[in-house]
Amino acid sequence: MKRILVTGGAGFVGSHLCERLLNEGNEVVCMDNYFTGKKQKIVHLLDNPYFELIRHDVTMPYFIEVDQIYNLACPASPVHYQYNPIKTIKTSVMGAVNMLGLAKRIRAKILQASTSEVYGDPVIHPQTEDYWGHVNPIGIRSCYDEGKRCAESLFVNYHAQNNVRIKIIRIFNTYGPKMEPDDGRVVSNFIVQALQNQDITIFGDGNQTRSFQYVSDLVEGMIRMMSTGDDFTGPVNIGNPGEFTMLELAQNIIELTGSKSKLVFLPLPSDDPTQRQPDISLAREKLDGWEPKVSLREGLTKTIEYFDQLLSE
Ligand code: NAD
Numbered sequence: 001m002k003r004i005l006v007t008g009g010a011g012f013v014g015s016h017l018c019e020r021l022l023n024e025g026n027e028v029v030c031m032d033n034y035f036t037g038k039k040q041k042i043v044h045l046l047d048n049p050y051f052e053l054i055r056h057d058v059t060m061p062y063f064i065e066v067d068q069i070y071n072l073a074c075p076a077s078p079v080h081y082q083y084n085p086i087k088t089i090k091t092s093v094m095g096a097v098n099m100l101g102l103a104k105r106i107r108a109k110i111l112q113a114s115t116s117e118v119y120g121d122p123v124i125h126p127q128t129e130d131y132w133g134h135v136n137p138i139g140i141r142s143c144y145d146e147g148k149r150c151a152e153s154l155f156v157n158y159h160a161q162n163n164v165r166i167k168i169i170r171i172f173n174t175y176g177p178k179m180e181p182d183d184g185r186v187v188s189n190f191i192v193q194a195l196q197n198q199d200i201t202i203f204g205d206g207n208q209t210r211s212f213q214y215v216s217d218l219v220e221g222m223i224r225m226m227s228t229g230d231d232f233t234g235p236v237n238i239g240n241p242g243e244f245t246m247l248e249l250a251q252n253i254i255e256l257t258g259s260k261s262k263l264v265f266l267p268l269p270s271d272d273p274t275q276r277q278p279d280i281s282l283a284r285e286k287l288d289g290w291e292p293k294v295s296l297r298e299g300l301t302k303t304i305e306y307f308d309q310l311l312s313e
């Protein structure tokens with residue numbers, strides 16, 4: 001049994017990760033400041049004697065004895081990370097400093113939830129880990145992109161300078177049950193709109209692409225990454241290479257929900273990446289043949305069931 005700290009554990013991905021780690025017989029400490037996370041997502045775990053919940057902001061230092069740290073604390077939806085951009089940068093940068101400092105003191109292994117956003121609006125397609133990216137350092141997405149890029153730099157330097165055992169994963173667009181209806185990201189927006197027969201809000205012409213990964217595939221990849229040998233630090237892409245336009249995504253969701261919703265076209269926010277698709281060769285090689293198992297249709301069906309239930313409560 002390992003004792004594992006999950007920062008951002010009351011968020012969408014973190015809540016799935018906490019549950020999976022507990023099910024595998026670990027002791028889990030979930031840390032969150034409830035900015036975008038909610039206690040409701042982990043309330044069912046509170047009866048488990050091996051689960052602990054801490055309200056704490058990662059921009060402040062914390063001391064605890066654990067074997068592993070998964071550092072997920074950071075708003076991930078553009079609406080939320082742009083709400084208070086300075087705080088977003090502090091969360092990524094000071095959060096990384098504090099958690100790396102902790103990992104160094106207690107000799108814990110630490111995994112950083114980085115992002116495909118480090119590639120910005122990529123000109124290399126699909127994206128491989130050796131691509132340095134194409135990020136606007138002063139644009140509206142930079143608080144997130146540059147914060148996450150700085151965190152990666154902190155991770156590799158704590159590893160080089162202090163021998164901290166680090167793991168960096170670059171997560172591509174992930175969706176699934178336990179997203180908030182007002183999360184603001186595209187999959188939850190479209191599903192909530194479709195279920196309520198409201199207009200589906202396509203930003204731009206809808207020809208921009210994303211590659212959507214179901215959350216259980218991500219969690220499997222995270223756990224496999226954490227258990228790789230100390231010589232493999234990443235970064236490694238974790239995503240589903242199935243690439244879709246936003247128009248195709250909307251069409252799939254309309255079909256699966258039988259919705260009467262119409263499409264409306266709204267302005268494209270600035271710096272919105274035009275294409276995104278992970279090259280997952282490295283993950284396949286290093287993570288014991290890991291690859292996504294859940295197709296978009298299958299994952300959307302499960303996510304639609306979740307929101308249908310939630311909205312009818
Ligand atoms: P989320 O917004 O649901 O979860 C983030 C969690 O972090 C929330 O519970 C929030 O309250 C918490 N948090 C935010 N600031 C904090 C702070 N200062 N101190 C403590 N807790 C704080 O988003 P998610 O989709 O679950 O993303 C989890 C992580 O994975 C994030 O780091 C995100 O950048 C990364 N990621 C996610 C995706 C994706 O598609 N879901 C893609 C790339 C990277």
Ligand code: UDP
Nearest residue numbers: 078184185186187189201202203208246272
């Ligand atoms: N998007 C959209 N309608 C929405 C929300 C998002 O068309 O209601 C688009 C957005 O402009 C982007 C894509 O969907 O091109 C993915 O957006 P999301 O916020 O989910 O993630 P990210 O842009 O960070 O990949």
